[in-house]
Amino acid sequence: xxxxxxxxxAPAETEQLGEALGPHLRIGDVIVLTGPLGAGKTCFVxxxxxxxxxxxxxxSPSFTLVNEYAGRVPLWHLDLYRLEGSEADALGLEEAxxxxxxxxxxGEKLPARWRAEALELTFERExxxxxxxxxxxxxxxxxxxxxxxxxxxTAPERAGGGTRAGA
Numbered sequence: 001x002x003x004x005x006x007x008x009x010a011p012a013e014t015e016q017l018g019e020a021l022g023p024h025l026r027i028g029d030v031i032v033l034t035g036p037l038g039a040g041k042t043c044f045v046x047x048x049x050x051x052x053x054x055x056x057x058x059x060s061p062s063f064t065l066v067n068e069y070a071g072r073v074p075l076w077h078l079d080l081y082r083l084e085g086s087e088a089d090a091l092g093l094e095e096a097x098x099x100x101x102x103x104x105x106x107g108e109k110l111p112a113r114w115r116a117e118a119l120e121l122t123f124e125r126e127x128x129x130x131x132x133x134x135x136x137x138x139x140x141x142x143x144x145x146x147x148x149x150x151x152x153x154t155a156p157e158r159a160g161g162g163t164r165a166g167a
Contacts, residue, residue, distance in 0.1 A: 025051075030104065
């Protein structure tokens with residue numbers, strides 16, 4: 001396993017990994033999340049929102065397309081599973097990036113210009129509750145976030161107790 005991949009053995013660990021990355025986010029950042037249903041993408045975003053000090057409960061935006069969470073950096077959580085082709089262009093992402101960070105499930109459906117400087121996380125299910133999360137970036141801010149990802153522990157410890165298990 002390269003230093004760009006992490007394994008988690010429980011939903012709480014997947015959340016902890018997102019929580020550890022949260023403090024590194026800033027307005028305009030894009031995190032692309034890909035992987036099959038049930039691979040831990042929403043669970044990761046739950047931790048990411050917590051790492052941004054967002055108090056709202058994270059819910060999958062499968063039917064709403066976008067959920068917004070107020071925190072140190074506002075976070076838009078998108079789910080593009082039901083979108084086709086260029087429909088993502090109609091979501092107002094250009095304006096959103098002036099005031100939020102984006103975490104995009106099924107992010108492979110984003111137009112290439114939105115993925116160009118993104119941190120791309122690919123989720124894979126392994127036996128049991130184990131998830132393998134591989135990170136990649138091509139340039140710019142995505143490479144900075146990739147460096148932050150590489151500095152994270154495999155299962156970050158969380159001060160103050162346990163976490164909720166999630167989807």
